[in-house]
Amino acid sequence: MEPKPSDSDDFLESTVLLDEAQYEEGFKDGYNDGLVSGKEEGREVGLKLGFQVGEELGFYRGCVDVWSSVIRVDPEAFSSRLRKSIEQLGELVDKYPLSEPENEHVQESMNTIRLKFRVISAKLGGRLEYEGYPKSLETEDF
DSSP, rough: OOOOOOOHHHHHHHHHHHHHHHHHHHHHHHHHHHHHHHHHHHHHHHHHHHHHHHHHHHHHHHHHHHHHHHHHTTSSSSSSHHHHHHHHHHHHHHHHTTOOOOOTTTTHHHHHHHHHHHHHHTTTSSOOOOOOSOHHHHHHOO
């Protein structure tokens, strides 16, 4: 025969059960609120970063278009090597996976574009650069 629980045991058990129920309810409420605010914050960050990427790619595309126009007007304005580099930069910009934000190679593609642009800029003898992106990781404000 089991011993009959005392009134103090019932009181403690009901207190523990109430505490657990309140904890679970609080956890669910917090989780749901966090899910909503996390989606909103993620959307805002995504829009900001997407705009920055689009702006930078637009800068590079504009440079390629200007250089290509110069080449059409005067094919000998640039060396064949520089013309090839400009063509390659245009292809890199065109191939950038703009509609695939989860592509693992997005950052690698952007770094390749930046490097190719710096090479062309150096060959032109100028210091043309896109000023919208941070110069180093220390200046990022993410």
